[in-house]
Amino acid sequence: MTLTLVNGESAQSIPADDRGLNYGDGVFRTLVIRAGRAALWRLHLAKLISDCTALGITAPAEAELLADIRHIASRMPDCALRITVTRGSGGRGYAKPQTVTPRRIVSASTLPDYPARFATNGIQVRYCKQQLAKQPSLAGIKHLNRLENVLARSEWTDPDIAEGLLCDSDDNVIEGTRCNLFLVERDGLVTPDLSQCGVAGVTRDAVITLAAQQGMACRIESVNRSRLSAASEVILVNSIVGVWPVARLEDLEWRNFPVATRVRQWLHAYGNATD
Amino acid sequence: MTLTLVNGESAQSIPADDRGLNYGDGVFRTLVIRAGRAALWRLHLAKLISDCTALGITAPAEAELLADIRHIASRMPDCALRITVTRGSGGRGYAKPQTVTPRRIVSASTLPDYPARFATNGIQVRYCKQQLAKQPSLAGIKHLNRLENVLARSEWTDPDIAEGLLCDSDDNVIEGTRCNLFLVERDGLVTPDLSQCGVAGVTRDAVITLAAQQGMACRIESVNRSRLSAASEVILVNSIVGVWPVARLEDLEWRNFPVATRVRQWLHAYGNATD
Numbered sequence: 022m023t024l025t026l027v028n029g030e031s032a033q034s035i036p037a038d039d040r041g042l043n044y045g046d047g048v049f050r051t052l053v054i055r056a057g058r059a060a061l062w063r064l065h066l067a068k069l070i071s072d073c074t075a076l077g078i079t080a081p082a083e084a085e086l087l088a089d090i091r092h093i094a095s096r097m098p099d100c101a102l103r104i105t106v107t108r109g110s111g112g113r114g115y116a117k118p119q120t121v122t123p124r125r126i127v128s129a130s131t132l133p134d135y136p137a138r139f140a141t142n143g144i145q146v147r148y149c150k151q152q153l154a155k156q157p158s159l160a161g162i163k164h165l166n167r168l169e170n171v172l173a174r175s176e177w178t179d180p181d182i183a184e185g186l187l188c189d190s191d192d193n194v195i196e197g198t199r200c201n202l203f204l205v206e207r208d209g210l211v212t213p214d215l216s217q218c219g220v221a222g223v224t225r226d227a228v229i230t231l232a233a234q235q236g237m238a239c240r241i242e243s244v245n246r247s248r249l250s251a252a253s254e255v256i257l258v259n260s261i262v263g264v265w266p267v268a269r270l271e272d273l274e275w276r277n278f279p280v281a282t283r284v285r286q287w288l289h290a291y292g293n294a295t296d
Numbered sequence: 297m298t299l300t301l302v303n304g305e306s307a308q309s310i311p312a313d314d315r316g317l318n319y320g321d322g323v324f325r326t327l328v329i330r331a332g333r334a335a336l337w338r339l340h341l342a343k344l345i346s347d348c349t350a351l352g353i354t355a356p357a358e359a360e361l362l363a364d365i366r367h368i369a370s371r372m373p374d375c376a377l378r379i380t381v382t383r384g385s386g387g388r389g390y391a392k393p394q395t396v397t398p399r400r401i402v403s404a405s406t407l408p409d410y411p412a413r414f415a416t417n418g419i420q421v422r423y424c425k426q427q428l429a430k431q432p433s434l435a436g437i438k439h440l441n442r443l444e445n446v447l448a449r450s451e452w453t454d455p456d457i458a459e460g461l462l463c464d465s466d467d468n469v470i471e472g473t474r475c476n477l478f479l480v481e482r483d484g485l486v487t488p489d490l491s492q493c494g495v496a497g498v499t500r501d502a503v504i505t506l507a508a509q510q511g512m513a514c515r516i517e518s519v520n521r522s523r524l525s526a527a528s529e530v531i532l533v534n535s536i537v538g539v540w541p542v543a544r545l546e547d548l549e550w551r552n553f554p555v556a557t558r559v560r561q562w563l564h565a566y567g568n569a570t571d
Contacts, residue, residue, distance in 0.1 A: 025313075035312050036308060037309055037401055042401075042440070043442075044445070045440055076443070113326075113408075115448070117446070151433060154431035155465065156427075158444075159429075166320045166442070166443045167320060167441070168319065168351070168434060168441045171390050172433060173390070174391050174392075175391070175392055190430065
């Protein structure tokens with residue numbers, strides 16, 4: 022089941038001259054609505070505004086987004102919500118039209134039904150062959166140019182593999198196809214530097230903040246494969262899956278996930294306190 | 297004026313769950329229809345098929361595209377035509393749906409009215425600050441992930457500047473925001489290597505082939521800014537503008553364009569012979 026609002030109105034379609042379609046000229050967010058409440062809403066809103074600003078797109082007003090969310094939550098109180106903001110309709114050519122009205126597309130889907138063991142026992146992941154290009158002007162932004170992710174995700178069909186890890190052209194590990202990544206090392210958490218590529222998700226931001234509040238070191242650094250192999254835990258996070266520890270990666274295995282469990286508890290308490 | 301066909305039917309919109317919108321998961325072509333005939337059609341069709349194949353998208357049948365073109369040419373015999381092929385509609389997530397039907401969007405716009413002096417006297421261009429990321433899996437393909445071009449084109453508004461040049465992260469000159477590039481050197485033509493980034497347009501392909509037929513050397517090589525500065529002509533080409541020599545780039549000036557004129561004549565004769 023899906024339910025879509027385009028600029029606040031129920032709609033199943035968008036104009037064919039939308040620059041989101043023609044050039045990937047826009048940004049998006051994916052978040053969870055549970056019991057009618059949008060999880061980590063303040064962080065998602067801040068990130069949406071920041072990503073729009075980075076591309077010179079006027080972000081929608083919070084009131085409009087909240088009205089969309091209320092409308093959807095009244096029909097689907099538990100759902101995965103995608104908010105897309107495109108630059109809007111425009112004629113031929115890369116130049117932005119002189120006057121342009123951004124378009125907001127809010128679409129709800131049934132929440133995916135992941136096995137509970139993914140969170141408790143960990144998941145199996147693989148390295149993708151597809152690499153992430155280094156593009157500092159777009160790094161961190163959740164924009165609509167996502168062919169690298171599509172190509173990476175097309176590398177496997179085995180349903181036992183829950184996520185693929187992506188490296189940059191220097192073989193630094195950056196992220197999963199749809200998750201951010203943390204390592205647990207002796208002296209705390211490490212998450213890959215996203216200044217050259219990757220998407221800086223809000224769950225990653227929340228974990229960085231919560232680690233600081235909890236007195237656990239969390240550093241943003243380059244991570245290569247051997248550093249990842251040596252980590253005592255490897256943790257994947259995003260708004261939909263929450264916190265998944267990695268149990269298997271090629272010939273490597275991890276069995277105990279005490280830090281992943283703590284991080285999940287932090288996020289749970291944080292979500293309850295702030296939503 | 298615009299006129300749009302979606303899967304062969306007159307339409308102004310596409311479904312909001314199209315993966316072209318959600319991920320830039322698709323490719324496109326831009327070509328000219330003059331007096332009802334699609335210029336360089338064989339080359340455009342071959343490139344469309346090749347780009348679809350590179351992304352694992354089933355290309356539309358030629359007969360469907362020709363029917364679209366006939367329909368449009370009967371109403372707009374002279375127009376700029378954009379053919380977009382997306383992977384089609386799909387649910388949430390980067391994974392391709394198990395069954396997916398590509399969507400074809402064919403849209404005609406009024407031909408842009410460029411001053412004739414751009415072709416005869418040359419154009420003014422600039423270097424863009426925006427760099428092209430190196431991504432060999434997507435290089436050459438005219439896909440829908442075009443934010444680099446959008447950001448580059450947003451760097452200037454001066455209408456006297458007809459095009460911006462883009463370099464990669466090693467400062468190799470690759471292309472214009474919407475044109476391919478040739479240099480004229482003592483021993484022939486040089487066009488930048490597009491194995492790491494850039495779009496390999498069909499006009500570039502045609503010029504490479506025609507140079508060989510005409511006995512003019514044409515090499516595909518790395519081009520840095522000093523090599524470009526030393527060229528006796530710098531020529532920009534695409535399906536819409538045709539052949540534009542560069543007259544001014546920052547403090548550099550060029551005044552004679554004998555090779556650009558020859559290349560234009562080759563393309564003209566080739567188009568008449570092959571369309």
